[in-house]
Amino acid sequence: MTDPTRSSDPIVSLLRRWASPRLGRRLSSISTVTWIALALIASQMMLRVWAASRSWFMWDDYIFLADVARGDTGFTWLFHSHYSLVQPVAFGVVWLIGGVGFNWSVMAASMMLLQLLASLACWWMLRVLFGNRRLIVLPLLFYLFVPMTVPATVWWSVAIYQYPHQIAIFGAIAGHVMYLRSHRLRHLAMAVAFLLLGLGSYIKAPLIVLVLLGISWLWFTAGPIRARVRQLARMWPAWLAYTLATAGYAVLWISRQQGGLQRENCELPGVMQNSIVETIATSITGGPWTWRLWTGGVDPFIAASNCVPQSYRGNPDLVVGGAPQSLAAPALSLIVISWVVLCALALHRWARHRRALLSLWILLPYVAVSAGLVFAGRAATFGSQVSAREIRYFSDVAVIIAFALGTALMPIIGAKVAVRPRVEPFITVAMPRALVRTLVIVFLVGSITSTITYVRPWHSTTTEVEFPERKYISRVEASLRSAPTGPVRIADLPLPVTVANPVIFPYNLPSRKLAPLAPRLQAVQQGTDLQMLDTKGRIRTAMIRDAPRAAPGLVKNCGYLVQGNTTRIPITPVFPGPLWTRVDYLANSDGVVRVRAGSTDRQIGVEQGLHTMFFLTEGDFGAVWFEPDPSLTLCIDNIHVGPVVPKDGGS
Numbered sequence: 001m002t003d004p005t006r007s008s009d010p011i012v013s014l015l016r017r018w019a020s021p022r023l024g025r026r027l028s029s030i031s032t033v034t035w036i037a038l039a040l041i042a043s044q045m046m047l048r049v050w051a052a053s054r055s056w057f058m059w060d061d062y063i064f065l066a067d068v069a070r071g072d073t074g075f076t077w078l079f080h081s082h083y084s085l086v087q088p089v090a091f092g093v094v095w096l097i098g099g100v101g102f103n104w105s106v107m108a109a110s111m112m113l114l115q116l117l118a119s120l121a122c123w124w125m126l127r128v129l130f131g132n133r134r135l136i137v138l139p140l141l142f143y144l145f146v147p148m149t150v151p152a153t154v155w156w157s158v159a160i161y162q163y164p165h166q167i168a169i170f171g172a173i174a175g176h177v178m179y180l181r182s183h184r185l186r187h188l189a190m191a192v193a194f195l196l197l198g199l200g201s202y203i204k205a206p207l208i209v210l211v212l213l214g215i216s217w218l219w220f221t222a223g224p225i226r227a228r229v230r231q232l233a234r235m236w237p238a239w240l241a242y243t244l245a246t247a248g249y250a251v252l253w254i255s256r257q258q259g260g261l262q263r264e265n266c267e268l269p270g271v272m273q274n275s276i277v278e279t280i281a282t283s284i285t286g287g288p289w290t291w292r293l294w295t296g297g298v299d300p301f302i303a304a305s306n307c308v309p310q311s312y313r314g315n316p317d318l319v320v321g322g323a324p325q326s327l328a329a330p331a332l333s334l335i336v337i338s339w340v341v342l343c344a345l346a347l348h349r350w351a352r353h354r355r356a357l358l359s360l361w362i363l364l365p366y367v368a369v370s371a372g373l374v375f376a377g378r379a380a381t382f383g384s385q386v387s388a389r390e391i392r393y394f395s396d397v398a399v400i401i402a403f404a405l406g407t408a409l410m411p412i413i414g415a416k417v418a419v420r421p422r423v424e425p426f427i428t429v430a431m432p433r434a435l436v437r438t439l440v441i442v443f444l445v446g447s448i449t450s451t452i453t454y455v456r457p458w459h460s461t462t463t464e465v466e467f468p469e470r471k472y473i474s475r476v477e478a479s480l481r482s483a484p485t486g487p488v489r490i491a492d493l494p495l496p497v498t499v500a501n502p503v504i505f506p507y508n509l510p511s512r513k514l515a516p517l518a519p520r521l522q523a524v525q526q527g528t529d530l531q532m533l534d535t536k537g538r539i540r541t542a543m544i545r546d547a548p549r550a551a552p553g554l555v556k557n558c559g560y561l562v563q564g565n566t567t568r569i570p571i572t573p574v575f576p577g578p579l580w581t582r583v584d585y586l587a588n589s590d591g592v593v594r595v596r597a598g599s600t601d602r603q604i605g606v607e608q609g610l611h612t613m614f615f616l617t618e619g620d621f622g623a624v625w626f627e628p629d630p631s632l633t634l635c636i637d638n639i640h641v642g643p644v645v646p647k648d649g650g651s
Helices: 010-018 021-029 032-053 060-069 088-100 104-130 134-145 156-182 185-199 207-219 225-233 236-256 265-284 332-352 360-382 391-409 433-459 468-482
Strands: 291-293 326-328 488-491 521-524 526-528 531-533 539-544 560-563 567-574 579-587 591-597 600-606 609-617 621-628 633-642 644-646
Touching: 032 104, 032 134, 032 433, 060 088, 060 156, 088 104, 088 156, 104 134, 104 156, 104 391, 134 391, 134 433, 156 185, 156 207, 156 391, 185 207, 185 236, 207 225, 207 236, 207 360, 207 391, 265 326, 265 332, 265 360, 265 391, 291 433, 360 391, 468 539, 488 539, 526 600, 531 644, 539 579, 539 633, 560 567, 560 621, 567 633, 579 591, 591 609, 600 609, 621 633
Parallel strands: 488 521, 488 531
Antiparallel strands: 291 326, 526 609, 531 539, 539 644, 560 633, 567 621, 579 609, 579 633, 591 600, 591 621
């Protein structure tokens, strides 16, 4: 008699040999589909771990880390608006682990955990909807490897909202379908919980409700329209719960907004074309295969257009790309091939199966709205040639496509409407299995190629073109390691535009962007003998080289004697700032002096001996007032006002 616990699978046999009989029987009972799904998820994770482990922080990452490092977080902070995004779930992740500072290993681990949960959520949704059948491998494989989700693998501030949002879509669909089958409130509560997760993660989460409504109407109602409306109305507990959750989010979101960008209507056609025709379509088939690094400046497409986004008005040097931020740049021939393949597959499936394309009633509006949101939120600033080619804005589309692919291949368990073979198909020739395998292999090869080519610039540690932020901060850290022991105090000057765009002020200052380096690095607006960061990220002695603004002092070997009462030193008038002021002084002891200039009133510490005082001023002024401690005597040689530069030259 054959032993039922025996398995031809060599891995299972090996585990049975070294494991207990009970574990061996359990391993033998696992289906082939499950082993394949686990193998695919493991393969995806190996690729994504490689991508994440060698990446680094960029853009919004520094803003979030600065808020944590400076202690600006709190319950209210969880619900603040970040460039129109209200995402308390993502901010909760920041609050939880942001205190580790520039420790990329922790961030990469959190990203990979979220990726794993999202992959498992996809597998779970497919099993709930279609059962543990072989065909679920295809939509699972699509989600696991499609390039649409790659940016979240290398960009922390993207991962912490996109992965929870993707998990929310998978979970809400699964929970909602279980509720439609059973009408049990616990299943509805599960769907609502996932919806709340999505609402707390990403601005596109309200679209989840429309997806659930579409599933209910297309697959769980049948008959004439009136009958279907009545069937839909019987699901009122779900619609009430979803409406209340979404309405609460809408009220929260509106209450946190502080105005929006003026939209450029002329950008709408370009956004729709670039988003749908090029970026999304090629990604579905494994593309775009090639990318173009956005390194800033005026885009040549925009320069030739009459439609100019807001960022390109004024000084184009301030339009700095987020290198290693890459834009989809597929070849025209590959765009055409992608569309031919997609249309041919859809036509063949429709010609042989009834209701195979029902999901297009959900997918196409979802894609259109996604492109519309890019137009509303980003195209006015950066233009369609940039924003619509950013694949990260369409990561959630991959989730909907995975669901749509599943419904095209398999019936939803318990649904009233299902995909069925046509009695008289319009196309009688079935798709050869060899062709299916070839298409899957081509998709995998293309997806892995697109993933690797997208990720490579994120791994760059040597070139300032591909990753200027990473190179700059690595130099700052190297300078700190070679600096004398103790805090290094630098003037809080704006960082280079290639490292921190001025539009994010004050987060373009080292006191914010480099806040995780405190207390070793202290960026201040006043102090004695300050240093500064040059354009390369090296620590240099600070200096103001502009000509002296005060006449020579009358006290021999002293200049201006500051002692006891307030001393006024007239200078050449200064136009409204902010401007930095340098004061060369000789002090008899350590102490504090009150300094007033224009609208600036500061208490500045001084040190015994010959030193240089720096402080940032606001407003216009024609004199500087000094009021020292009673026991403090200062001799002031001269006063300079102007830009802070390295003392030994250079930039």
